Amino acid sequence: MASIVATTVDCMRAAESGPAFVRVTAIRKTFGSVPALQGIDFDVPLGCTVSLLGPSGCGKTTMLRSIAGLETPDAGRISIGDTVVFDSESMIDIPSERRQIGMVFQSYAVWPHMTVGQNVGFPLKIRGVPIREIKSRIHDVLKLVGLDGLADRPATNLSGGQQQRVALARAIVHEPRLVLFDEPLSNLDATLRQQMRTELKLLQHRLGFTAIYVTHDQEEALALSDIVIVMNHGRIEAMASPRELFTNPKTPFVAGFVGFDNLYEGEIAWVSEAGAPAPKGHTAGQLIGVSVNGVSLRSFWHGNASPKHGMAVTLAFRSERVSLRPSNAGERNGPETNQYEGIVEACVYLGKFQDCIVAVGPFHMHAIGPGDAVIQLGDRVTISIRPEECLVFARDIT
């Protein structure tokens, strides 16, 4: 296996224009009358990891299973490497076992009637690899995933984390060019999940396989992948690098999914004639005012169409970007910052910080306060959010 260490930048560039290793074109799938996939297109460049991120029922697992050949789409085309593995037009549907892939299942699917070694060696045995070689490769791959010496252990005597490693070893032992992951970490506890996440990332870098990774956990997607594809209702909502996705989501749904927990519908109250200077690290945009239930917030417009007075928009910002402090603190921000007086309605102390809901007029705003400040219910507080932290999306009125 040639080691191709692809960087996120390479992957993004390749996904947009370059050669694709996995190419998914116009995939549709309906279960009964429920549309699961409504025309999915994306490319996975060689050596890159792509995450399919979305809430449950968004079709991400169906998409992955279609690539694996475990589900037959109604229409579309999928190719892996030079091989078209599925094409509804020219009636091609190559069965799973001939797609030369590896896959880690959500339940691990470690066969309980086999030993660890038999589980891991299965793909090699099926391919008729000589027993001696199977043995040595089982040994190598178990060492790689940190299970050395456990080859003869019955697979049922393993902890969740170990089963996960067996599944992983089995998925890579035959050196597939493509490894599919179906929410592999969702059954592990939080600590183990973080550890496995890191190990998985290292392993992928070391072996350089191309990977498609399904998850509903945004952190996992950001941590593991070069490209994140956000899915919703069987469609692709966004496709971006983790950093881009996190800082600059393109739709309210994506924003909500990656942690913009303050989402409000409003309309544009005013548009500044002069272009405002963009703050450092942010792309320039037109300064606008958004009115949400009579409360006005300043923000920057990044949309394609020019902003107009009265336009329906959705405004989004993260609670951790809201600055919250007692009202009597006295210090004031400049007029360019959105600043309001509010009353604390609820507050959860979480050690490093506290998670509060603050009533500002008709609003109930999520805000993260510093852990050391004493904030109590009913306290008057000042909260502020910088305009560049507020994203504005044009909203279709239907």
Place this chain on the structure above:
Amino acid sequence: MLDANKSSSKQWASGGSTGSLTAAHLQKWIDSLRLRLLTIGRHRISWPSIFAPHLLPGLAVFIGVILVAGPFVATIVRSLIVAQAGSLSLQNFTAILSDHRFRSAVFNTVMTGTGATVLSCIFGLGLAWIVARTDTPGRKWLDTLNVVPFFLSPYVGAMSWISLAAPNEGLLNHLVSRYLSGPDDFLNIYSLWGVTWVLSLFYTPYVYLLVIGPMRRMDPALEDAARVHGAGLWQTTRYITAPLMMPALLSGALIVFVTSSGLFDVPLALASPRAIQTVPTRVFTLVQYPSDYGTAAAIGVLVMVITVMFSILQRVYMRRRSFVTVSGKGYRPRLVRLRKWRIAALAFELFYIVSGVVLPMIALILVSVSRLWTGWPDVTQLTFGNYDEILFHNDLARRAITNSLIVAVLGATIGVVLSFLQSYYLHRGNRKFQSILDAILSLPLGIPGIILGLGVLILLIRTPLYSTLWIILLAYVARFFPFSMRGISAMLLSINSELEESARVSGATWLQSMTAVLLPLVKPGVTAAWLMLFVIFIRELGSTILLYAQGTETISVAMIALGERDFALVATLAMVQAMLLGAAFLLSRWTHSSFVED
């Protein structure tokens, strides 16, 4: 969102009816089939890899549907034909409804069925509670002994209870008259009471097995929560434990009522000698010369309708009311300390085991080693001649043993293969028609053997199959494959399909994924299903009685034939059958295969 609206409105515009929807489905199906067919040419994919996953299971389902529908349809059609007129009418139905013999048979059936249901629920629930939830000593042994009657033939049970409680000649009656100077017809097994009693003993394990599962696996936290919130032991039982057990118990009660009412063996042995008839024996009488198939078929249709209604009732109830009481954690429910009541619990256990297993076996053994049975063991009459006769000389008995073994081994194998493939089709393959096919394939579950036998007889009487062993085999498989399908389906459902899928993704073909992964995993369930079918087939009488001919007698049929001449030979043959069943029982314990769906 917009697109979805557009496409759906288009669909409404183009057809607007369900007709267009099914047409669209059909088109989709044809497309997918075309896809599969064309794939073969292009990629040189071997035929088995494309067709095996669909063809074999689909074929099994098709056979299953034919096996179910054939006898059903034949019975319905025959019930509408009036012999004399040769025309179609409901005359057969009006005739049976005004027939007082049929009405009294219905009355007797309902009485014995209800009695057996009540008694076996009391026994089953009590025994299960003692074994699963109390500290009664020897629970492990009791657990095994409680299910032994499940493996005995009800006909043999009835015969042995004749030796125990027949007026004037029963062992128990002799005991009473000898030592308590009571009358020697103190107990009369030839009565509806006798039928109810033997049915109850025989059906108790059904309730026991159904109830003990949930009782064992119940999360103790459910009860602890009630105790913590102020409920005493009685209130906890009343408001928590009992309602949680209710679905299993009611389901068991329904099963016992339907199957015990339809059982032919026991009323034949215990009620027919006193000219008391139940519905199954009435059907038997009607088919005997001069046979009246029309009337018998009409009764068959009525019984089928009632049985199907009951099983729908049970399904609906279970769907609504089956609780998840399992938390997945591996602790056992807390045991109730009985203290001095342990004696009472043990006595209850012993009463059942002695009545259901020990006494019948003692009676059988005594009768089978006596030259002449007079109702009391006599050392001077001791002989093994009966065994010699049955095993080495009596043609009928020897033939019957061979026939039973052939039918049981072949039938169990065919049944298990069929039901494995059917379960696979229903739970792994095409899910479109899953629930309707499942319902159709489950239809024979409660249908009395004699009614199904009647259906098979009507269907095949004019074919060369009639009067061969194959017609019996066919009836057995048709009536009992749903039993093994239930068990194997449960097993299949408990196996995550990702286990096979990961084999496919690892490069295994469908057949390889079957042999390497799925079959080894379902082996315990398949073994259990095979043994269950074997046991049922060895002892089955109801579906055989109308289908056997000279030369194709089974053990149970031979017992009836011998019973007209020599009771000792019947007991001996019954012992042989009991040994075969005992072997199956030991095998099931040895392979740790459980008959109940876990």
